[in-house]
Amino acid sequence: MFFKIFLYFALIIYCSAYKCQVTDPVWSKTYTVQGTILIPYAELVEPFCAWYDGVSKASRIDYYGGMVKTYQLAKENDYGVSIKIAPITTEEQLNSITCLQVNGTGENPITPQNVLPDLRGFTCVGEEIIDGIKTEKLQFKQEFGNKINKYTMWLRYKKNSDGGFTPIPVRYEMKGFNSLLGSHYDHYYLNYDYFDNSDIASEVFEVANNMTCVGFPGPGDKHIYTFNPMREFMLPHYEGHVDFEFDKFKSKHNRQYETKLEHEKRKEIFRQNLRFIHSKNRAQLGYSLGVNHLADHTELELKALRGKQYTSGYNGGNPFPYSELDIKKALVTILPDQLDWRLFGAVTPVKDQSICGSCWSFGTVGAIEGAYFLKNGGNLVRLSQQALIDCSWGYGNNGCDGGEDFRAYQWMLKHGGIPTEEEYGPYLGQDGYCHANNVSLVAKITGFVNVTTNNQDALRLAIAKHGPISVAIDASHKTFSFYSNGLYYEPKCKNGPDELDHAVLAVGYGVMNGQLYWLVKNSWSTYWGNDGYILMSAKNNNCGVMTDPTYVTM
Structure with a gap:
C-alpha cells in the first residue's frame, strides 16, 4: 500500500515538473497525413489519406484507399466548393465514377478541412510511449450542457535546420462523458501512420479534366456525413449535422421520447449508427446502407x-424428393x-x-x-x-x-x-x-x-x-x-x-x-x-x- 501511495505522488510530481519541448505547438500550414479512424462504439475502423494546404486554402481526404475522395476548395466560386468523387451504381451503370458538388454560401462557406485538431487550449501533461514511440501528451477538456469532452493529443517533434521543432502527430483521442446519461456517450481516436510537411503539388487538388461535377441539392452543412465526414472528429467541436439528421429521423418515424434522458440516450445511439452507415457506404461494399426506423435501437433491441x-437433430420433415x-x-x-x-x-x-x-x-x-x-x-x-x-x-x-x-x-x-x-x-x-x-x-x-x-x-x-x-x-x-x-x-x-x-x-x-x-x-x-x-x-x-x-x- 505504501508503495502505491508513493508511486501515485511521484507521478503527480513528475507530471507537474515535466517541461514541454514546445510550449504552444502549431501544425504546419501544409501537410500530408495517412492514418486510421477508430470508433469503438460504432465498431468502425476506417483508413484515410489527407492533404492539407492552408496557404492555397484547399484540402483533400480520401477514404478506404481512395474509394471515395472528398475535396474542400475554399477559393473556388464565391464561397468555396465541396466535392465528392465516388463510384455510383444504378440500374444502367455499375460503379460509374461520379463527381458530386456542393457550393458554399455566405452563411456556410467551404473551408479546408484539417485532420489535426486545433491545439489552442491544450496543456502538456507529460510523456508517454505510444506504439514504441516516445511522445508528449497534451490534453484539453471542454464542457457544454451535460457533456464533458476530453481530448488527448500524442505527438513527437522533428528538429528543423533553424533550430526550431516541427510537431508530428502520433495519436488523437476523444472521450465524451454525459452527466445526464451517467456514462460515456462517445469515444473515437485517430492513429497517424505517416506525416510529411513538404509542399503539395497543385494537381492533388484538381479534379480530372474529363469529369463534370453534378450539383448536389441543399447547403453544404447538411451533407457533412457524405461530403466531409472528418469534420465532426476535429476541434472545434461541431454536431449541428447530428441534430439535423436526428430531427429528420424523429419526424419521419414519429419518435416522441418521454424524458430528456431518453432523448439523449437515443440521440447518441443514432449518432453511432449514422457514422456506421456512412462509413460502410464509403467502403463501396456492393450494397448501400440507409437510415431506417431502427437507427435509434440498441444492440439488445435489434x-x-x-x-x-435452434434445435439440433432431425426436425421431422421429408427429404428433398x-x-x-x-x-x-x-x-x-x-x-x-x-x-x-x-x-x-x-x-x-x-x-x-x-x-x-x-x-x-x-x-x-x-x-x-x-x-x-x-x-x-x-x-x-x-x-x-x-x-x-x-x-x-x-x-x-x-x-x-x-x-x-x-x-x-x-x-x-x-x-x-x-x-x-x-x-x-x-x-x-x-x-x-x-x-x-x-x-x-x-x-x-x-x-x-x-x-x-x-x-x-x-x-x-x-x-x-x-x-x-x-x-x-x-x-x-x-x-x-x-x-x-x-x-x-x-x-x-x-x-x-x-x-x-x-x-x-x-x-x-x-x-x-x-x-x-x-x-x-x-x-x-x-x-x-x-x-x-x-x-x-x-x-x-x-x-x-x-x-x-x-x-x-x-
Whole structure:
C-alpha cells in the first residue's frame, strides 16, 4: 500500500515538473497525413489519406484507399466548393465514377478541412510511449450542457535546420462523458501512420479534366456525413449535422421520447449508427446502407427482432424428393434464369413484426401462403401469424420470444390448417390469447420438406416448383440491420445451423453482375431494405440462406 501511495505522488510530481519541448505547438500550414479512424462504439475502423494546404486554402481526404475522395476548395466560386468523387451504381451503370458538388454560401462557406485538431487550449501533461514511440501528451477538456469532452493529443517533434521543432502527430483521442446519461456517450481516436510537411503539388487538388461535377441539392452543412465526414472528429467541436439528421429521423418515424434522458440516450445511439452507415457506404461494399426506423435501437433491441431458435437433430420433415439427376435436368428444361413470385401475386405485403421476436411465424406463414396460392388456382389468401404466436407453444415455440418453422408446421398438421388473418384478427406484435378453436382453419398441409442443404440448384428448383421458401439466416450484423439496396454480401456472416438467428422468406432468385442472389422478404416493415426486401448473395452460402430451407406440401 505504501508503495502505491508513493508511486501515485511521484507521478503527480513528475507530471507537474515535466517541461514541454514546445510550449504552444502549431501544425504546419501544409501537410500530408495517412492514418486510421477508430470508433469503438460504432465498431468502425476506417483508413484515410489527407492533404492539407492552408496557404492555397484547399484540402483533400480520401477514404478506404481512395474509394471515395472528398475535396474542400475554399477559393473556388464565391464561397468555396465541396466535392465528392465516388463510384455510383444504378440500374444502367455499375460503379460509374461520379463527381458530386456542393457550393458554399455566405452563411456556410467551404473551408479546408484539417485532420489535426486545433491545439489552442491544450496543456502538456507529460510523456508517454505510444506504439514504441516516445511522445508528449497534451490534453484539453471542454464542457457544454451535460457533456464533458476530453481530448488527448500524442505527438513527437522533428528538429528543423533553424533550430526550431516541427510537431508530428502520433495519436488523437476523444472521450465524451454525459452527466445526464451517467456514462460515456462517445469515444473515437485517430492513429497517424505517416506525416510529411513538404509542399503539395497543385494537381492533388484538381479534379480530372474529363469529369463534370453534378450539383448536389441543399447547403453544404447538411451533407457533412457524405461530403466531409472528418469534420465532426476535429476541434472545434461541431454536431449541428447530428441534430439535423436526428430531427429528420424523429419526424419521419414519429419518435416522441418521454424524458430528456431518453432523448439523449437515443440521440447518441443514432449518432453511432449514422457514422456506421456512412462509413460502410464509403467502403463501396456492393450494397448501400440507409437510415431506417431502427437507427435509434440498441444492440439488445435489434437482437430481440431476431427470434429464430435452434434445435439440433432431425426436425421431422421429408427429404428433398429430387435427385441430383432431376436437378440437372431441371436446370436445362424448366428452371428460369430468374424468378420473382411477387410478379405472379403469390406474396402478401410486407409487415412489421414490431418489438416481438416473431420472425419465425412470418417465414412460416409466407411459405404456406405461397403453397396455398399454387394449390387453389392462384388465389392469394392472407394467413394469420398471430395464430401461430398464440397457439403453437405446445410444440416448442415461444411466441414473441422465438420459435422455429417446423414446430409451426407440426401444430398445423395436428389441427388441420391455420386461420386466415381476416377471421383470426390482425397481427398484434405481442403474445395473445389463442382462439383458433373458434374460427375455421384453411390451407391444410400434408407435411413439410427439407430442401437439400447448401445446394444452390436445389433451392432454385424448390422455389420454382413450390413457391416461396421459409429460410433461416444470420442477421446479427449491423450491415443487415441498416441494409437499403444492392447485392448483400457480408464476409463476417455465419452459415452453420446453430448460427442462424432470423427467419425470412425466399420469394425468388436472379443474377446481378454475374452473381446469383436470393430475393428475400423480411418482416421489419417497408422502411427496412428495399421496401422490405433484400437481395442476398448466394456466394459461399453467405448468411446461411441455403442451410435450412423448408416448404410445405398440400
